[in-house]
Amino acid sequence: MSLISLLIALAAERYLSSSAWQFSVYYQRYLRLFKKLDILGSPSKSTITNLIFLLVPVIVCYAVLAIVEDGLLHLIVSTLVLIACFGCFKTRDTYKQYLMAAFRGEATTCSLYHKQLMQDKNLPDMGFGQTLVWLNYRYFIAIMLFFVLFGAPGALFYRLLTKLNESPLCQLEHEEYLLKANLDDAQKAEQYQECKPCDDSNNEVLRLNQRLLFIIDWVPVRIVAFGYMLVGHFSRAFPVWLENLFATEKQAHYVLIDVAQKSEDFMVDQDDCTAEPCLLVRLAKRTLLLCLATVSMLIITGVVN
Numbered sequence: 099m100s101l102i103s104l105l106i107a108l109a110a111e112r113y114l115s116s117s118a119w120q121f122s123v124y125y126q127r128y129l130r131l132f133k134k135l136d137i138l139g140s141p142s143k144s145t146i147t148n149l150i151f152l153l154v155p156v157i158v159c160y161a162v163l164a165i166v167e168d169g170l171l172h173l174i175v176s177t178l179v180l181i182a183c184f185g186c187f188k189t190r191d192t193y194k195q196y197l198m199a200a201f202r203g204e205a206t207t208c209s210l211y212h213k214q215l216m217q218d219k220n221l222p223d224m225g226f227g228q229t230l231v232w233l234n235y236r237y238f239i240a241i242m243l244f245f246v247l248f249g250a251p252g253a254l255f256y257r258l259l260t261k262l263n264e265s266p267l268c269q270l271e272h273e274e275y276l277l278k279a280n281l282d283d284a285q286k287a288e289q290y291q292e293c294k295p296c297d298d299s300n301n302e303v304l305r306l307n308q309r310l311l312f313i314i315d316w317v318p319v320r321i322v323a324f325g326y327m328l329v330g331h332f333s334r335a336f337p338v339w340l341e342n343l344f345a346t347e348k349q350a351h352y353v354l355i356d357v358a359q360k361s362e363d364f365m366v367d368q369d370d371c372t373a374e375p376c377l378l379v380r381l382a383k384r385t386l387l388l389c390l391a392t393v394s395m396l397i398i399t400g401v402v403n
Contacts (some may be wrong), residue, residue: 099173100246101397104390106182114181126157126260152258160251167276177366179250183257186237189215193230193375194388200372208371220264224355226371229379231358234382236260239322239389240315244273246393246402256314263307321388323357329384330361358382 133153159179192215195366199207213225221229237260245253281374320343327335338360342353362381396402 099169099176100249100402103173103177103180103393104242104245104393106177107184108390110181119181120187121257121261122186122188123187124182125258131173132273145306148262149304152255153263155258156251156255157252158338160249174308175397176250180241180245183241183253184238186233188218188297189230191235192218193379196226196375198366199371210238210249210360218264224351225374227374227376228355228359231376231378231382234379234390235319235322235354235387238386242389242393245320246397253329259307259311259314263304263311264399287374305331312350319350319354322385325385325388325392326354326381330358330381332361335360 111119163172163175166175192211195399196208196211199211208226212229213220214225215226215229219229219233221232224232241253242257249256320339323339323342327339335357340355342348342356345353358378358381362377393402
């Protein structure tokens, strides 16, 4: 069942771009409902409230699937949850807009889209292609692994946790502003550039979410990094992977990006801002296919139930 759900979700995710299939839409509704009830306050105010906000949808999902006895209905519900958790339409749209601006020779607009993406995802300064490598792991591979190991509730838990790590309250307010203001893409990019990020440096709840993600990603990200070596330059990337294998405090995105960069040949024109993203995106797609093939073999052979 897990394999069938994975194949359907991966095939459908790319073509289902309406709001009915976007995780962020349901997340924003849930966040508004949680704040509207005003029982425990905002999820960003206390650790307990944050954990309740995170676990309630997961428990509900687990309970619904536990109640459903029909195998076909169980498959449908699990697949629908997985489709909603997979991917990120906004990131894909930003990538397309970035490439279109690059082909028009608009370097400033490319830079704005780049900064917009990093701000949306609460990421440190890194290259555009590096950002896409990390988001491919976060929105596809990691969710795939959690779904196979823990079912739809596991995939939902990971996606909710990553969303909470992206400064959701400030992001929600700014997204609502952009939706109300009738701006074109370039103007939206400028608005994101001008918008000051939330001051979450001393936020205990955000640090808790980041630490939890760090622990959860520690093993999977090193396994996926090994996959990057297999589909790229193994001999060049292996020393870097080995060096990062037991780097206990190194952030997961740096581990994955370091190995990914060594797994690809970057003998490209430095003035071409599309070269690095396109190369790394192709590498990331090959790694995703490798992970899917490996997971399929584990499920078919009964190693993973």
